Amino acid sequence: MGSVNRTLGEESFAMLSSEDVASLAADFAGEIVRPVDPGYDDAREIWNGMIDRYPALVARCSGVADVVAAVNFAREQGLEVAVRGGGHNVAGTAVNDGGIVVDLSEMTAVRVDREAETVRAEGGATLGDVDRETQLFGLATALGAVSQTGIAGLTLNGGYGHCSREYGLALDNLVSVDVVTADGRVRTASRERNADLFWGLRGGGGALGIVTSFEYELHEVGPEVDALFTWFRADEVFGSLLEGVTPLVDLSGEMAYVDLQSMLDEDYPDGLRYYWKAIYLEELDDAIVDLMLEYNESAPSELSTLDLWHLDGAVADVPRDETAFWHRDKSHMLTVEANWEDPDADDANLEWAREAITETETLSVASGRYGNFPGLYEEPARARYGDNYDRMVDLKTEYDPENLFRLPGNVEPRVDD
Numbered sequence: 001m002g003s004v005n006r007t008l009g010e011e012s013f014a015m016l017s018s019e020d021v022a023s024l025a026a027d028f029a030g031e032i033v034r035p036v037d038p039g040y041d042d043a044r045e046i047w048n049g050m051i052d053r054y055p056a057l058v059a060r061c062s063g064v065a066d067v068v069a070a071v072n073f074a075r076e077q078g079l080e081v082a083v084r085g086g087g088h089n090v091a092g093t094a095v096n097d098g099g100i101v102v103d104l105s106e107m108t109a110v111r112v113d114r115e116a117e118t119v120r121a122e123g124g125a126t127l128g129d130v131d132r133e134t135q136l137f138g139l140a141t142a143l144g145a146v147s148q149t150g151i152a153g154l155t156l157n158g159g160y161g162h163c164s165r166e167y168g169l170a171l172d173n174l175v176s177v178d179v180v181t182a183d184g185r186v187r188t189a190s191r192e193r194n195a196d197l198f199w200g201l202r203g204g205g206g207a208l209g210i211v212t213s214f215e216y217e218l219h220e221v222g223p224e225v226d227a228l229f230t231w232f233r234a235d236e237v238f239g240s241l242l243e244g245v246t247p248l249v250d251l252s253g254e255m256a257y258v259d260l261q262s263m264l265d266e267d268y269p270d271g272l273r274y275y276w277k278a279i280y281l282e283e284l285d286d287a288i289v290d291l292m293l294e295y296n297e298s299a300p301s302e303l304s305t306l307d308l309w310h311l312d313g314a315v316a317d318v319p320r321d322e323t324a325f326w327h328r329d330k331s332h333m334l335t336v337e338a339n340w341e342d343p344d345a346d347d348a349n350l351e352w353a354r355e356a357i358t359e360t361e362t363l364s365v366a367s368g369r370y371g372n373f374p375g376l377y378e379e380p381a382r383a384r385y386g387d388n389y390d391r392m393v394d395l396k397t398e399y400d401p402e403n404l405f406r407l408p409g410n411v412e413p414r415v416d417d
């Protein structure tokens with residue numbers, strides 16, 4: 001039969017010695033899922049229905065020791081590593097073909113320290129997991145805007161949400177992290193300990209190690225908040241906003257903070273097909289608005305949107321070299337979200353989103369990329385890191401010289417001549 005009908009996962013798994021896999025599984029408190037196991041298809045499935053990849057193994061970790069065991073196994077066996085937090089990265093980097101998935105989605109414990117006004121959450125927690133616990137005390141940290149998203153990917157690449165203009169990016173709220181680096185060591189990183197690693201983790205997108213827990217600063221937010229949430233017909237807004245049009249939908253008013261944080265969840269169901277890209281804007285002008293209207297009309301799917309994010313505020317107060325996250329000086333971000341159902345429409349939707357970004361990029365106010373709305377990471381890492389790029393490469397070379405945590409569109413270690 002040969003290997004003609006085998007998936008990359010099956011081929012790669014067949015290259016591993018059964019003794020080595022058995023030895024990994026024997027010491028593992030969580031679960032090792034192999035291509036032959038009944039749970040394999042569930043274990044490799046993620047939120048974006050467009051991603052269909054076949055890893056050799058999925059290591060479902062139950063704690064830090066499992067993460068260490070999986071990292072050591074991957075390094076010794078020469079397996080590519082994918083790390084799964086909340087599984088919501090649009091490029092599907094939580095799963096790979098033929099490698100090992102270090103899956104933290106069972107590691108979701110959250111503990112609030114009321115006296116210190118901090119919260120510690122494990123690396124597989126979602127935004128909803130964290131908000132649920134912190135809101136018991138009328139406290140919140142700055143996270144994103146959809147509760148099912150993982151805190152890990154969101155925070156390591158930035159993290160914009162309802163609180164960003166007041167309290168900064170999610171990564172600006174980090175007090176410390178526990179991280180497993182490529183050598184299998186568990187380190188704590190904060191402003192005081194392993195400060196260089198802490199600098200790079202805040203913006204490095206997971207290139208420097210696997211974060212097993214995040215400690216964030218908390219602020220007094222909720223449990224009730226006042227939200228302004230109105231929808232207008234696009235054809236009416238720009239002509240007659242000042243004349244006072246009636247909103248199509250108006251969800252404004254007093255509401256529970258946890259309801260605000262999950263208000264958009266339904267718009268992004270599991271299994272739909274998604275391709276999202278973003279570009280930063282130095283200011284808004286008519287050309288941007290015209291372009292948004294044009295691409296809104298030409299979208300191949302009615303589910304797709306073009307969104308403008310208002311940034312600035314506390315995000316811009318932090319110096320650009322204080323963390324690895326570079327794009328703090330931009331007033332807005334334009335995101336192009338292609339969302340569709342039909343697999344035959346993949347090409348049309350990808351093309352639409354790519355063209356919208358390419359055309360925006362011709363405008364002088366547009367530049368730079370956000371690691372959390374990456375398309376399929378087509379752009380080079382410099383587009384995210386700006387002048388922080390060289391320092392990120394130095395850290396990658398020091399902490400992951402063999403590029404175990406290989407990520408598309410991210411930094412690579414320097415190779416000696």
Ligand SMILES: Cc1cc2nc3c(=O)[nH]c(=O)nc-3n(C[C@H](O)[C@H](O)[C@H](O)COP(=O)(O)OP(=O)(O)OC[C@H]3O[C@@H](n4cnc5c(N)ncnc54)[C@H](O)[C@@H]3O)c2cc1C
Binds near residue numbers: 209210
């Ligand atoms: C519905 C939806 C809403 C969103 N809303 C927002 C928003 O409001 N604001 C915003 O800024 N972004 C938003 N995003 C983007 C979101 O921040 C990214 O998709 C993010 O990567 C999701 O994190 P995750 O842990 O779920 O990702 P995963 O797919 O699990 O992981 C993505 C990558 O992050 C790294 N990673 C994951 N876990 C770890 C870990 N424990 N340690 C080290 N590296 C790790 C790995 O490199 C992995 O490949 C949204 C995305 C979706 C799908």
